[in-house]
Amino acid sequence: MKTVFCGAAAAVLFSLSPVFAHATLESGTAQRGAAYKAVIRIGHGCEGKATKALRVALPEGFVSAKPMPKAGWHLKVENGAYAARYVVHGSPVAEGARTVVWSGGVLEDAWYDEFVVRGTVAAELAVDTPLYFKVTQLCDGAQAAWTEVPAAGETTSDLAMPAPMVTVIEGMTHSHH
Numbered sequence: 001m002k003t004v005f006c007g008a009a010a011a012v013l014f015s016l017s018p019v020f021a022h023a024t025l026e027s028g029t030a031q032r033g034a035a036y037k038a039v040i041r042i043g044h045g046c047e048g049k050a051t052k053a054l055r056v057a058l059p060e061g062f063v064s065a066k067p068m069p070k071a072g073w074h075l076k077v078e079n080g081a082y083a084a085r086y087v088v089h090g091s092p093v094a095e096g097a098r099t100v101v102w103s104g105g106v107l108e109d110a111w112y113d114e115f116v117v118r119g120t121v122a123a124e125l126a127v128d129t130p131l132y133f134k135v136t137q138l139c140d141g142a143q144a145a146w147t148e149v150p151a152a153g154e155t156t157s158d159l160a161m162p163a164p165m166v167t168v169i170e171g172m173t174h175s176h177h
Helices: 002-015
Strands: 029-031 035-042 051-057 062-067 074-088 091-107 113-121 130-132 134-139 142-146 165-169
Touching (some): 035 134, 051 113
Antiparallel strands (some): 051 134
């Protein structure tokens, strides 16, 4: 009887595995006005193929971002204007990193890894603001685009390929190092 139950439990778990396989963030909350380390967790490849590049579109309000290099991967930062002006460390900031791309490495489908970008959650953002980090995995002839954002009345659990999200919580009114 115990074997049947364990087998059934394993079947249910494996049938749900795509739900647990999303690109995710290590921490689901970030204090406004404070530094936030976005640790993007990648738990699988694309359709069984190894991840060869990871592209992360940074959300508006996540400013002064700096990615962490990864051994064996090339790093590219695409800069651009923010939709608004923010104040970081007492200085106005109107542009910065908008997209980060790690490429040239190999993350096999059966392996797990983390990609990190550190930035500041703008103090100007309202509490409970969701920040979506749109992640695209590029593989040999395939891709997994974790870029869906819920429409009004939806949640991320309603989506097939939800973008990793962090919720802004009350925090500091100004940033410190």
